Amino acid sequence: MRAKLFRMPPDRPTEEDIQQAGDIxxxxxxxxxxxxxxYGLGGNALDPEASExxxxxxxxxxxxxLIVHIARMSDLEKIxxxxxxxxxxxxxxxxxxxLTMIFPKTDIVPYATTGGLDTVAVRFPSHPVASALILAxxxxxxxxxxNLSGRPSPTRAAHVIEDLGDRIDAIIDGGDADIxxxxxxxxxxxxxxxxxxxxxxxxxxxxxLIPSVxxxxxxxxxxxxxxxxxxxxxxxHYAPKGSLTVVEGExxxxxxxxxxxxxxxxxxxxxxxxxxxxxxxxFYRGRxxxxxxxxxxxxIAASLFAVLRQLxxxxxxxxxxxxxxxxxIGPAIMNRLLKAAGHRVLQV
Numbered sequence: 001m002r003a004k005l006f007r008m009p010p011d012r013p014t015e016e017d018i019q020q021a022g023d024i025x026x027x028x029x030x031x032x033x034x035x036x037x038x039y040g041l042g043g044n045a046l047d048p049e050a051s052e053x054x055x056x057x058x059x060x061x062x063x064x065x066l067i068v069h070i071a072r073m074s075d076l077e078k079i080x081x082x083x084x085x086x087x088x089x090x091x092x093x094x095x096x097x098x099l100t101m102i103f104p105k106t107d108i109v110p111y112a113t114t115g116g117l118d119t120v121a122v123r124f125p126s127h128p129v130a131s132a133l134i135l136a137x138x139x140x141x142x143x144x145x146x147n148l149s150g151r152p153s154p155t156r157a158a159h160v161i162e163d164l165g166d167r168i169d170a171i172i173d174g175g176d177a178d179i180x181x182x183x184x185x186x187x188x189x190x191x192x193x194x195x196x197x198x199x200x201x202x203x204x205x206x207x208x209l210i211p212s213v214x215x216x217x218x219x220x221x222x223x224x225x226x227x228x229x230x231x232x233x234x235x236x237h238y239a240p241k242g243s244l245t246v247v248e249g250e251x252x253x254x255x256x257x258x259x260x261x262x263x264x265x266x267x268x269x270x271x272x273x274x275x276x277x278x279x280x281x282x283f284y285r286g287r288x289x290x291x292x293x294x295x296x297x298x299x300i301a302a303s304l305f306a307v308l309r310q311l312x313x314x315x316x317x318x319x320x321x322x323x324x325x326x327x328x329i330g331p332a333i334m335n336r337l338l339k340a341a342g343h344r345v346l347q348v
Contacts (some may be wrong), residue, residue, distance in 0.1 A: 003032070003161070003171040010034060013132040015047060017172070020112045022136025024169050025050075026149050030057060030158045032146035033133050036172035037098050037126040037182050037200070037306070039154040040069070040143030041168065042133065045079075049140050057167040060149040063114035065185075066142040067100050067123050071134040079109050079120055079140065079316035086210045087188045093209060096126035098179055098200045102187040113142050120255045129174040145182060146171075152238045152308040152340070155180050181332050186213065198332040200301070205328070232252040237305035238340040239275045241307045242273075242316045246334075246341050249348035257348040265318040273311060275321035287316070297327040304333060308340060 006017040021031045029049050031042045041058065045068040055062045073091065080103035085100050105120035114120050125131065134141045145153040148163040150264065157173035160307040165171070184199030186206065191299060195203055206213045234244035243260075249256050256276055262285060265272040273287040277294045289307050290298025311319060321341070325331045338345070 001160070001166065003165050003168050005161075005173060006170060007173045008129065010174040010196040011128055013129045013174075014197050015132075015154065018129070018132045018136050018153065021133055021170055021172055021330065022138070023136035025133075025141060028053070029169035029208045030054060031133065031137075031170045031172065032157075032164060032168060033070075033130055033172040033276055034141075034153075034157070035127045035143075035178060036127075037179045039094065039157065039160050040141075041132070041146035041160075041164065042069070042137065042141040042143040044138065045069075045113050045140040045142035046110065046138075048110040050114040051110065051213075054142060054144065054150055057164060058144065058147070058149045060144065063115045064144075065117060065121055065342075066113050066144050067121040068109065068113065069125055069141045069143050070139060071096075071124065071131040071132050073141065074122070075139050076122060076124075080104070080122060081106050084188050084193075086193060087186075089209050090186065090206070091124070094201055095124040096131070097124070098181075098183040099127075100183045100185040100194070102185065102189050104189055109302075113228055119270075125219075126162055127174070129172060132237055133172065138300050150239055152240065152261050152305040153182060155302070155305050156171075158162075159306075162309075163231055167182050169242045175225055176302075178302065179298075180305060181329070181336060187216065198329075199333050200332065202328040203331070215337075238305065238308060238313045239295075239342065240316070240319060240340065242271075242311060242342040243344075244319040244321060246321050246323055247346045247348060251280065255280060255348040257346065258322075259283075259285050263321055270308055270317045270322075271315055272318040273314070273316045275307065275319060277322060277324070280322065287314075291324070292322075296328065297329050297333065300324055301333055304336060 002276045043054045043063040100123040109120045146160045155158045155177040185197040187194045193213040193324045196253040281290045
């Protein structure tokens with residue numbers, strides 16, 4: 001079965017097509033759709049069979065929780081058992097937007113959606129197409145990124161077609177995602193609020209409203225015995241087919257090391273490439289893929305996943321990347337880059 005394709009302007013959802021797509025979800029089917037972060041793979045969040053279909057389509061481990069997407073603030077009360085005042089502060093500031101919050105779940109949310117946990121991850125996206133689809137689908141749409149598990153997240157409909165075109169019922173093409181990184185996740189199910197996944201909304205942004213919020217220590221090591229409380233905490237993600245290594249250090253040392261390593265790889269008969277910022281692109285030899293300017297970190301965030309996919313299309317076997325940890329969303333960019341590299345880092 002080939003997915004039905006709906007095309008529409010990102011700011012003007014087509015009512016008839018949205019209703020058709022919503023009906024597919026109401027009837028237990030799966031629809032990929034654009035959000036401001038990445039494309040999501042949507043199913044009825046209150047239907048355990050739909051959630052199981054999402055896991056099967058993606059090849060995703062069933063203990064990796066799904067995010068429930070809403071389009072009305074009043075619907076939060078129906079799926080969250082308790083909502084702290086700090087969470088309401090964040091919702092007032094960042095919803096609709098690229099923020100996911102975790103709460104104790106109510107009984108209407110099946111364990112198939114939450115990965116067996118007593119908590120539920122909730123997001124209120126700002127993309128007009130996403131909002132319209134969620135309402136047409138009944139108000140509660142479980143939606144991880146619309147890619148095969150482990151592959152770079154999709155930032156355009158073509159990526160979804162490549163990964164899932166024969167596995168799901170429909171795809172809404174609403175243009176390229178603006179942000180290009182998945183939402184920031186904040187856990188409110190514990191005593192101290194914790195960031196479980198960095199994103200466009202930085203830790204500093206969050207601390208301005210909630211001084212007690214902290215980065216969860218589980219973000220650093222990937223320990224196989226820890227059950228993930230949020231999407232992406234445990235498993236390798238975003239990986240290109242080639243071997244990716246992140247090189248960290250002073251600029252001159254990084255450039256010298258990457259040039260030496262790419263030369264060695266090419267002499268060994270490997271196709272090799274470099275990921276870097278536009279400011280340093282001219283200093284590298286061989287095939288260079290520029291992510292964007294360090295002065296415009298939004299460019300780097302928006303292009304990262306698309307470039308990782310391009311590396312696969314070009315058959316690149318060995319990849320060396322500069323580190324991108326500076327700036328307000330640098331930690332989010334590095335989080336994705338390190339996962340793509342399987343935490344393979346070379347310090348120089």
